[in-house]
Every structure is written in structure tokens, then in C-alpha cells.
Amino acid sequence: MLLQRFLIRLLTMLITLFGVAIVVFVVIRVAPGDPIAMMLPPGATDDDIARLRALYGLDKTIVQQFFIWLSGVVRGDFGTSISLRQDVLGLVFNRLPATLELAIVALIMAVAIGGTTAVLGARERGTAVEAGIDIASGAALSIPDFLWGLVLILLFGVLVPIFDISGRVSPQLDLPFATQFYFFESLLRLRFDLTWDLLKHMLMPAVALALPLAAIISQLLKQSLKEVLDLDYVVLARVKGFSETQVILREALKNAALPTLTLVGVQFTFLIGGTVIVERLFSYEGLGNMAIDAVINRDLPLIQGIVLVFALLFVLINLVVDMMYALLNPRLRHG
Amino acid sequence: MSACLDIANLSAVLPNGQRVLRSVSLAVQPGEVRALVGESGAGKTMIGKAVLGVLPSSVRLVEGDMLLEGEDLGRLQPKARRTLIGARTALIPQDPLTALNPSRRIGPQMTDRLVRILGWSGEKADRRTRQLLDEVQIRDPERVLKSYPHELSGGMRQRVLIAAAFAAEPRLIVADEPTTALDVTVQKQILRLIAALQREHGTAILFVTHDLGVVAKISQKVSVLYAGKVVEEADTAALFAAPQHAYTRALMAATPRYTDPFASLKPVDGAVLAGLAAEIAAADLAWRRPHG
Ligand SMILES: Nc1ncnc2c1ncn2[C@@H]1O[C@H](COP(=O)(O)OP(=O)(O)O)[C@@H](O)[C@H]1O
Ligand SMILES: [Mg+2]
Numbered sequence: 001m002l003l004q005r006f007l008i009r010l011l012t013m014l015i016t017l018f019g020v021a022i023v024v025f026v027v028i029r030v031a032p033g034d035p036i037a038m039m040l041p042p043g044a045t046d047d048d049i050a051r052l053r054a055l056y057g058l059d060k061t062i063v064q065q066f067f068i069w070l071s072g073v074v075r076g077d078f079g080t081s082i083s084l085r086q087d088v089l090g091l092v093f094n095r096l097p098a099t100l101e102l103a104i105v106a107l108i109m110a111v112a113i114g115g116t117t118a119v120l121g122a123r124e125r126g127t128a129v130e131a132g133i134d135i136a137s138g139a140a141l142s143i144p145d146f147l148w149g150l151v152l153i154l155l156f157g158v159l160v161p162i163f164d165i166s167g168r169v170s171p172q173l174d175l176p177f178a179t180q181f182y183f184f185e186s187l188l189r190l191r192f193d194l195t196w197d198l199l200k201h202m203l204m205p206a207v208a209l210a211l212p213l214a215a216i217i218s219q220l221l222k223q224s225l226k227e228v229l230d231l232d233y234v235v236l237a238r239v240k241g242f243s244e245t246q247v248i249l250r251e252a253l254k255n256a257a258l259p260t261l262t263l264v265g266v267q268f269t270f271l272i273g274g275t276v277i278v279e280r281l282f283s284y285e286g287l288g289n290m291a292i293d294a295v296i297n298r299d300l301p302l303i304q305g306i307v308l309v310f311a312l313l314f315v316l317i318n319l320v321v322d323m324m325y326a327l328l329n330p331r332l333r334h335g
Numbered sequence: 336m337s338a339c340l341d342i343a344n345l346s347a348v349l350p351n352g353q354r355v356l357r358s359v360s361l362a363v364q365p366g367e368v369r370a371l372v373g374e375s376g377a378g379k380t381m382i383g384k385a386v387l388g389v390l391p392s393s394v395r396l397v398e399g400d401m402l403l404e405g406e407d408l409g410r411l412q413p414k415a416r417r418t419l420i421g422a423r424t425a426l427i428p429q430d431p432l433t434a435l436n437p438s439r440r441i442g443p444q445m446t447d448r449l450v451r452i453l454g455w456s457g458e459k460a461d462r463r464t465r466q467l468l469d470e471v472q473i474r475d476p477e478r479v480l481k482s483y484p485h486e487l488s489g490g491m492r493q494r495v496l497i498a499a500a501f502a503a504e505p506r507l508i509v510a511d512e513p514t515t516a517l518d519v520t521v522q523k524q525i526l527r528l529i530a531a532l533q534r535e536h537g538t539a540i541l542f543v544t545h546d547l548g549v550v551a552k553i554s555q556k557v558s559v560l561y562a563g564k565v566v567e568e569a570d571t572a573a574l575f576a577a578p579q580h581a582y583t584r585a586l587m588a589a590t591p592r593y594t595d596p597f598a599s600l601k602p603v604d605g606a607v608l609a610g611l612a613a614e615i616a617a618a619d620l621a622w623r624r625p626h627g
Contacts, residue, residue: 126392230391232433236496239387240448241421243414250447254438328438 009322013315020311021073021304025066028303035082035298056082056300069304078308079301083294088305092287096309097180098168099279099286102202103272105183106209110271111264113210114217119253121218122225123244133218140215145274149208149281156204164201166283173197205282209274213267220263224256258328265321269314337405338362339507339539340386345399346622347381347390347563354619355381355394357564363507363556366537370550370571373560374586374603379543380429381563383509386541388420404506421452425500427510427529431492431517435484442480445499453503460502467498470535471528490521494528501532508533511543526552547590551575559583562615581607 036052053059057068072079078088121133143151157165169175169182173194177185183202186194228234229252237251238244276288283289287306294302340363347356355378363369371379384390386401388408401408403423408416428434436444442464449460468476471494484492493513500508513529514522530553533540542553550557550571558568559582567580578584585607 232428232430233436235384235389236426236428236434237436238389238417239420239424239426241418241452242447243417246451251436251439255436 009319013319016315017308017311021070021308022066024304024307025069026062028298028300029062029065033298035300038298039082058300069301073308078305081294081299081302083297083299083302088301091290091302092305092309094180095285095287095290098182098284099272099275099288101181101183102206102279102284102286103209103268103275105202106206106271107213107268109206109210110213110217113214114221117214117218118221118225119245119248121222122229122248122252125226125229130222133222137215137218140211141219143212145208145212145271146277146281148211149205149278152204152208153281163204165204166201168198168201168285169194170197170201201282201284205275205278205284208278208281209271213264213271216267217260217264221256221260224259225252228252228256254328258325261325261328262321265317269317272310272313272317338402339365339367339404340541341400341402342382342386343400343402345382345385345401346397347378347385347394348397350393350395354622355563356385357562357615357618357622358399359560359563359565361558361565361568363539363541365506365539367556368533368540368542368554370542370544370554370557371560372544372547372550372557372586374545377560378563379545379560380511382560383426383511383541383543386507387424387426387509388416418452421448422503423505424507424509425503425505427493427497427500427508427513429512429515431489431496432484434496435492437484439483440480441482441484441487441495445480445495445502448499449503463502464498467502468495470501470532471495471498473498489517490525493517493521493525497525497529497532501536501538504536504538506539508538508540509543510540512545514549515545529553547575547587559586561611564615564618566611582611 036049036056036058039052040048050059057065060068069079076089078092080086081088081091084091117133117137121130124130152163153165156163164170175182175194176189176191179185183195183198186192186198225248229248234247234251237247242250275286276291278284279286279288280292287309291303291306293299294306340361342362343360345356345359346354348354359378359382361369361371361382371382373379381390381394384394385396386403386408390396396409403419406419408419411419435441442461445464446457446460449455449463450457455463464480465476468479473479473491473494479487479491479495487495497513510529514525517525526549529540532538533553540553542549544550554571556568557571557574558565559574559580560566561582567574567578567583569579574583575587578587582603585604589603
């Protein structure tokens with residue numbers, strides 16, 4: 001039963017990825033712009049163009065190209081980047097950790113800010129405190145992440161320059177890292193000087209990404225907390241003598257978090273999508289930033305590789321959310 | 336000797352100014368069961384919630400006093416009131432299906448008050464809980480304590496809630512229609528169980544019900560509530576022998592006999608209700624004047 005569900009799930013994931021691969025493959029070939037034309041100096045002959053086309057396999061039909069690409073992917077070969085002349089998989093794995101770190105730090109911030117304000121707002125329901133939280137979350141939500149990025153750059157990069165607005169780490173530093181997860185590794189190595197430098201670069205893009213999600217979490221969680229706080233078992237907990245804060249944290253939060261959790265999963269994928277522009281804004285050397293370069297250069301293999309990795313990430317996030325949902329809900333656990 | 340619970344002139348209003356409790360006075364003496372009987376919507380649950388300090392935020396108490404073992408609940412700071420209520424009272428709720436947290440195991444839900452509010456050791460709380468589970472005739476406490484609520488039947492859950500209510504040796508239990516949501520066969524068992532535990536532990540109970548049959552079985556005293564107003568109060572035996580108020584008589588006439596299943600369809604006499612409505616409207620008018 002459980003195995004069957006797992007297999008169905010796995011199959012759905014593969015079909016999703018396959019679908020994404022086809023769509024991207026076709027769209028970037030139909031869209032205007034020619035990678036070969038961008039590589040060649042002005043005055044290249046038709047012969048030169050044809051030879052380069054053949055070199056990158058672009059002289060074949062789309063269907064042929066797709067199956068050539070797919071047979072490579074199956075063997076773990078995503079091709080060679082046209083603009084960077086390097087292995088696509090290597091490039092992607094080199095940049096992915098920076099984006100993952102940024103997204104995870106942003107997610108943690110969003111959950112912390114959204115969760116705290118939701119609990120506070122639910123405890124102080126009907127008061128000015130709740131009204132203030134509603135106004136703040138409404139404002140945070142109505143401004144998209146990249147605009148928050150611009151606002152933060154103006155505030156803390158230009159007016160009161162306390163944070164670095166460009167890059168991932170100060171270039172003059174010696175980095176002892178073995179992986180590309182600089183931030184997490186600096187924590188593990190107890191090199192807090194490096195952690196601080198990384199954080200100074202990461203904080204603003206992370207906040208920009210986190211604020212809209214924090215607002216969504218705050219609003220939704222507060223709403224479902226307020227609904228749960230009228231239920232009989234919560235009333236019973238109050239009669240037992242527990243304070244409103246205890247009641248919220250011990251009785252209400254877990255059950256109220258279930259509906260929020262599903263939404264956070266979906267919204268987290270949006271947040272990762274948001275890294276593309278926000279990384280660009282802060283010249284943060286992540287996968288999203290590289291994706292924009294790849295599109296500008298019409299670097300077809302690189303675009304395909306990046307999009308497929310993003311799609312894989314989204315599918316995995318949904319899987320994790322489903323598993324957490326089952327874990328938090330005892331009624332599903334024995335299903 | 337001071338009453339276990341003494342409510343005097345308690346009135347409550349909704350935001351639209353409508354009164355839901357009309358100068359309610361009632362007392363529960365130590366170790367006694369007082370039934371609070373009335374039709375649905377009469378305000379029985381509201382009185383219980385007022386005593387336990389868990390009124391919905393839309394309901395406002397506008398006058399009256401509530402004394403719990405001589406302590407004026409209205410004068411206490413919120414935290415002191417909360418811990419006093421937690422230590423001296425308990426609630427047996429109406430619907431056992433919604434009164435247990437679906438995502439927590441039964442064990443911690445039964446012991447949390449003993450440990451965290453009353454400061455007992457975990458071991459003592461555990462021993463006490465098992466003893467009470469035995470008293471409510473749960474044969475496999477080990478399994479029940481480890482279960483989630485959805486793994487137990489409605490009757491089992493109500494036994495758990497009853498055990499939890501008695502575990503802390505409260506002075507007063509508010510039982511809000513504790514059998515209404517259960518199957519008819521289970522109802523009688525649960526009622527007998529509450530009566531037995533009440534005698535054993537000598538706990539005072541404010542027993543809310545809409546069923547005069549239940550009143551006769553469990554209570555020594557009874558207050559009859561109509562539209563948030565106590566229209567009659569008496570010893571239970573005296574009430575059944577000679578009901579004084581017209582509404583009480585009408586309610587009795589409408590109460591089903593166990594032999595006649597169709598009797599329950601009889602409504603309370605319309606003429607009596609019309610008279611009561613006029614009486615209450617006049618009283619409300621008189622009440623509003625001094626309060627503005
Ligand atoms: N949360 C609430 N907010 C406002 N009015 C309520 C609320 N709950 C109940 N009432 C009203 O208060 C009155 C008494 O309700 P209740 O005490 O639940 O009656 P009973 O328990 O006797 O059936 C009813 O008229 C009901 O409509
Ligand atoms: Mg009720």
C-alpha cells in the first residue's frame with residue numbers, strides 16, 4: 001500500500017520532469033535569438049555558421065536534437081555550455097549551493113517572522129497589536145521580492161551603508177571551503193568571521209525574498225490559529241489553567257500549521273523562482289544569476305540544464321511537504 | 336459554611352445589546368450535584384463558561400458576582416483567576432469527539448494539568464491517571480494512554496475526559512451535557528459512571544442538561560433556566576413532586592416518557608412561552624433603565 005503510493009509518486013515526478021524538459025526544449029528553440037550568431041564575429045561566412053551549427057548539433061530537427069540531448073541526460077551528460085565552453089552539470093552544481101543557501105536562509109527567516117507574528121496576532125486578537133500586524137503583513141505582501149530588494153539597497157546599501165550590496169563574499173578573503181555551501185560550512189568550521197561576511201552579503205537578498213512569504217505565512221497561520229482557538233479542546237486547555245500563549249503553542253499551533261504547511265511548500269517554490277531576479281539585483285553568484293546570463297547568450301544547453309535542476313528542486317520540495325504533512329497528522333501516519 | 340460555587344445576579348450581553356443571561360443566581364454546595372436544566376439556547380453552556388472563565392470574546396459580563404469557595408473570581412487578576420480555576424475546577428465537555436486534541440496522545444493530555452499547573456511529579460501524575468482510568472472501567476490503560484483520540488470510540492473518549500476531570504480532585508466540576516453526544520446505550524453507562532465517581536470523590540457538580548430524566552437520576556438540586564433567566568429552583572424531589580412555575584410544568588409535559596418514542600416531538604406549550612416572553616421583555620425594560 002505504502003510502496004504503491006511511493007511508486008505512483010515517483011512516476012508522477014518523472015513524468016513532470018519529462019514534460020518540463022520537452023516544453024523548455026521546444027520553447028527556447030522557437031523563441032527568437034540565435035546562439036551561433038552571437039558567438040561569431042561580424043563578417044563570418046555562411047560556411048562558418050553551418051559548421052558551428054553542426055558542431056552543436058543545431059542542424060538536426062528539434063525531435064532529433066531532443067533525443068540526442070535526452071540520451072545524454074540519461075547518462076548524466078547535460079552537454080557543454082555554448083557561452084562558457086564548460087560541462088553544464090559542473091557549472092550547475094558549482095552555482096546551485098549558493099542559491100540553495102540563499103533560499104533556505106530566506107525560508108527560515110520567513111517562517112520565523114511569519115510564525116512569530118501569527119502567534120502574537122492570534123494571542124492579541126481583536127486588539128491594536130493584531131491590527132498593526134495585519135497592516136504590516138498587508139504591506140509586505142503587496143510589494144514583490146525584487147522591489148523589496150531595491151528598497152533594501154536604497155536603505156542599507158546607499159543611505160545607511162551597513163550591508164554589502166554586491167556579490168556573495170568579500171573577494172579579498174581566503175576561503176578554506178571544501179564545498180560550495182560557504183555559509184553552512186563556515187558555521188560547521190566555526191569560522192564565524194566568514195559567516196559574518198557571508199551574512200552581510202546574503203542578508204538583504206534573503207530578506208527581500210523572505211518578506212512576501214513571511215506575510216503569507218503570518219496571515220494564513222493567524223487565521224487558522226484563530227479558528228482552532230475556538231475549538232473545544234482548546235477551551236478545555238484554558239480550563240485546565242494554561243495561559244493563552246501556552247494554549248497556542250501546545251494545543252493550537254501544530255493543528256493550525258497543517259493547512260499553512262501545504263501553502264508554504266508551494267510558496268517556497270515561488271521563492272526559489274524569485275532568486276533569479278533577486279540574485280541578479282545583488283550580483284549574487286548563484287544559479288539564478290547564471291540563468292539570466294544563459295538566456296542573454298542563448299546558451300541552449302545551459303538553460304535546459306538550469307531549468308531541469310529548478311524543476312527537480314520544485315518536485316522534491318513538494319515531496320518533502322507531503323511527507324511532513326503525513327508526519328504531523330497522526331490520522332495519515334497509519335494510513 | 337461557604338458554598339462551593341455561588342453565582343449572584345449574573346448578567347451577560349452580546350455586542351448587539353441582547354441579554355443572554357438575566358440576573359442569574361445559583362449556588363452549588365460542597366459535594367452536591369445541581370442540575371441546570373433548560374431548552375437549547377437557554378444559556379446553560381454560557382453559565383458554565385462564565386464560571387470557568389472561558390466565555391467567547393463576544394459575550395460580556397455586565398453585572399453580578401461569582402464566588403468559587405469564597406474567592407471572588409471577578410476581583411482576581413487574570414493569571415490568578417486562571418490558576419485558581421485550573422486547580423479547583425474541571426470541565427466534562429459535551430462532545431468527546433472534539434474535546435481532545437487530535438494530534439496529541441491521550442496520556443499527556445490527561446497528565447499535563449497535574450504536572451504543569453499543579454506541579455505534581457510525572458510519576459505521581461501517571462499513577463493518579465492510571466487509577467482514574469481504572470475507576471472509569473478502562474481495562475487496558477496502557478493502550479489508551481498511548482492512543483491518539485481518533486483511535487478510541489466516543490464512549491471511551493468520554494471516559495477518558497471524565498477520568499481527567501476527576502484526576503486533579505477538583506472541588507467543582509462543570510459537566511456540560513456530558514451524555515448528549517453519545518449513543519443511547521452508552522449514555523446510561525456514562526451517567527452511572529459520573530454519579531459513582533461523584534459519590535466516591537465527593538465532588539460538587541454543576542450538571543448542565545436539557546433532559547429532565549437525567550435531572551431526576553443525578554441531581555439533588557435543580558435550577559430551571561429559560562432565556563437566560565432562572566425561573567425556578569428547588570430540591571430535585573420537590574420539583575418533580577410539585578413544580579411551581581408554569582414553564583417547569585410545561586417542560587415536564589413535553590418531556591418524553593421512555594415508553595413513548597413519539598412523546599419527544601411534543602413542543603413546550605405555546606401559551607406558557609408567550610406569557611414568559613412578555614414577563615422577560617418587561618424585566619429587560621426595567622433592567623435597561625438604571626444601566627442606561
Ligand atoms: N459565541 C457566541 N457568541 C454570541 N452568542 C452566542 C455564542 N454562543 C451562544 N450564543 C447565544 O447565547 C445563547 C445561549 O447559548 P448557550 O449557552 O449555548 O445555550 P444552551 O447551552 O443552553 O443550549 C443562545 O441564544 C446563543 O445563540
Ligand atoms: Mg449548551
